[in-house]
Amino acid sequence: xxxxxxxxxxxxxxxxxxxxxxxxxxxxxxxxxxxxxxxxxxxxxxxxxxxxxxxxxxxxxxxxxxxxxxxxxxxxxxxxxxxxxxxxxxxxxxxxxxxxxxxxxxxxxxxxxxxxxxxxxxxxxxxxxxxxxxxxxxxxxxxxxxxxxxxxxxxxxxxxxxxxxxxxxxxxxxxxxxxxxxxxxxxxxxxxxxxxxxxxxxxxxxxxxxxxxxxxxx
Amino acid sequence: xxxxxxxxxxxxxxxxxxxxxxxxxxxxxxxxxxxxxxxxxxxxxxxxxxxxxxxxxxxxxxxxxxxxxxxxxxxxxxxxxxxxxxxxxxxxxxxxxxxxxxxxxxxxxxxxxxxxxxxxxxxxxxxxxxxxxxxxxxxxxxxxxxxxxxxxxxxxxxxxxxxxxxxxxxxxxxxxxxxxxxxxxxxxxxxxxxxxxxxxxxxxxxxxxxxxxxxxxxxxxxxxxxxxxxxxxxxxxxxxxxx
Numbered sequence: 001x002x003x004x005x006x007x008x009x010x011x012x013x014x015x016x017x018x019x020x021x022x023x024x025x026x027x028x029x030x031x032x033x034x035x036x037x038x039x040x041x042x043x044x045x046x047x048x049x050x051x052x053x054x055x056x057x058x059x060x061x062x063x064x065x066x067x068x069x070x071x072x073x074x075x076x077x078x079x080x081x082x083x084x085x086x087x088x089x090x091x092x093x094x095x096x097x098x099x100x101x102x103x104x105x106x107x108x109x110x111x112x113x114x115x116x117x118x119x120x121x122x123x124x125x126x127x128x129x130x131x132x133x134x135x136x137x138x139x140x141x142x143x144x145x146x147x148x149x150x151x152x153x154x155x156x157x158x159x160x161x162x163x164x165x166x167x168x169x170x171x172x173x174x175x176x177x178x179x180x181x182x183x184x185x186x187x188x189x190x191x192x193x194x195x196x197x198x199x200x201x202x203x204x205x206x207x208x209x210x211x212x213x214x215x216x217x218x
Numbered sequence: 219x220x221x222x223x224x225x226x227x228x229x230x231x232x233x234x235x236x237x238x239x240x241x242x243x244x245x246x247x248x249x250x251x252x253x254x255x256x257x258x259x260x261x262x263x264x265x266x267x268x269x270x271x272x273x274x275x276x277x278x279x280x281x282x283x284x285x286x287x288x289x290x291x292x293x294x295x296x297x298x299x300x301x302x303x304x305x306x307x308x309x310x311x312x313x314x315x316x317x318x319x320x321x322x323x324x325x326x327x328x329x330x331x332x333x334x335x336x337x338x339x340x341x342x343x344x345x346x347x348x349x350x351x352x353x354x355x356x357x358x359x360x361x362x363x364x365x366x367x368x369x370x371x372x373x374x375x376x377x378x379x380x381x382x383x384x385x386x387x388x389x390x391x392x393x394x395x396x397x398x399x400x401x402x403x404x405x406x407x408x409x410x411x412x413x414x415x416x417x418x419x420x421x422x423x424x425x426x427x428x429x430x431x432x433x434x435x436x437x438x439x440x441x442x443x444x445x446x447x448x449x450x451x452x453x454x455x456x457x458x459x460x461x
Contacts, residue, residue: 062351065336071393078256089388090340093357113267115259124251 041158047117050103052152059184060148066140066182073140077129081116084108119153120144127218136207137175138167141184148184164216168209172198175207289396291377291403299374302400310397323404330405333398337390346409358386363406364413376403 038044058064067073072080084107095101107114122128133143140147145156157163167174175198180186188194201207209215254260260268272278283289288306293299307326308314314322335344343350346363353359361368380399383389394402417425 062340062355064340067336068340068393081257083392085388085392090352090357092388093386094352094355112265113257115266123249124253124255125248 036158036160036162038158041155041160043155043158046152046154047119049117049152050114052100054151055147055153056149056151066147073130074134075131077127077131079130084114119155120159122159126216128216134181135178136171136205137178137181137201138171139176139181139183139186141186142167142174142176146184161216165211168211168215171207171209172202174198175201175205177201178205287374288400290381291374291399293374297374298372298378300372302373302404307397307400326401326404327408329398330401330403330408333394334402334405334409337394338402341387345413346406360387364410369410369414373400373403373407376406 034040059066069082069086070079071082072078084104087101087104088108091101091104096105103114106112143157147153172195176186176188188197254268256269258268259266262268263270285303285306287293287299287303288310291299304319304322308317308322311322311325311329314325317325339350340352341350341357341360342348342363343353348360348362377396377399379387380390380394380402381396382391390399
């Protein structure tokens with residue numbers, strides 16, 4: 001019986017062995033990378049909102065404190081979003097005929113909430129708590145980026161597990177004095193070693209973040 | 219024989235990819251579980267809110283407001299309280315129970331300072347002269363907290379203004395807890411004192427350092443100091459807008 005495969009087929013078979021191994025490995029790695037890329041994490045994506053509320057304008061230009069609107073950030077897991085009444089504290093007089101603000105006034109008149117689109121959303125199997133982070137000197141800016149420069153809100157960090165762990169395993173690189181947690185422009189002075197100062201704070205505030213699974217998956 | 223193994227391999231591969239598909243579906247379920255997060259929208263209730271409003275004529279646990287002085291700033295006769303409800307405050311501020319009176323006041327003033335900065339400076343500005351950023355953008359101008367009438371008001375009056383609102387100023391009760399309202403009132407009284415203290419009432423060493431500061435200060439600050447208040451000290455009133 002004549003040979004079905006020519007000699008050249010050997011090379012083909014060998015290379016298919018290599019490709020058969022490399023290709024899945026490559027695909028796997030690409031999939032991993034994709035999973036950690038902004039495509040998957042929505043990092044940096046600006047969402048449209050029913051009212052073009054600008055953090056830049058209200059915080060950096062007007063100097064309104066984060067706590068004026070996110071009132072529960074120091075005492076609960078949830079940071080809290082301002083009810084329409086909070087906007088109306090000022091907007092009953094400021095820009096009270098502006099068409100941009102009509103949804104706010106309509107919400108106030110009809111007693112119906114404004115439906116903001118969620119920007120940061122951890123999966124439901126993750127437990128997160130704002131109050132402990134604020135109490136131990138982690139600034140808003142460390143996790144939310146330069147909010148005071150955002151005309152519209154976007155998610156500045158990946159919010160992936162690796163990101164949480166990077167800090168939980170080395171908090172001294174990220175913590176700041178408690179008085180500065182709301183300060184968007186805060187930095188260690190150039191005359192001190194940030195890492196040394198961070199270590200002192202970790203000591204002073206008794207900061208001991210956990211990296212056991214049940215801390216965040218409970 | 220050969221083709222058979224090929225077949226089984228293909229079947230395995232198919233089954234595996236089907237399983238993988240299942241896994242992604244599973245991930246979404248875990249991602250968005252059958253529970254509501256705070257303020258989440260709901261298609262179940264007519265008004266679209268998962269959070270339910272309070273049922274009429276009910277009081278949530280821990281919200282029974284029998285202590286009217288603490289919650290409204292008004293005493294039993296309905297006039298502004300002149301005395302701080304110290305016992306109730308110590309009860310509600312975490313850790314204040316074991317504190318000495320002096321420590322409690324220190325804590326209250328510090329707390330008042332940050333809360334005043336959060337909620338009042340946009341309009342009343344950091345020193346209380348009523349020239350904050352929102353006023354500069356067209357909001358009604360509030361009276362200066364250093365007016366004679368307001369300087370003579372008891373702390374309960376400020377708590378009451380915050381609780382119920384005043385004219386064009388909305389109520390701040392939804393944003394500021396009762397103990398924080400008293401803390402702000404204490405801070406306002408400290409602010410008032412800071413602008414209108416009598417030289418004779420200051421400790422001697424402070425009078426001395428103030429004298430030095432006056433000598434170095436620009437001319438207009440010194441002018442401010444002698445503006446009709448006799449020997450009262452007045453400075454810092456031009457910090458408005460610096461938030």
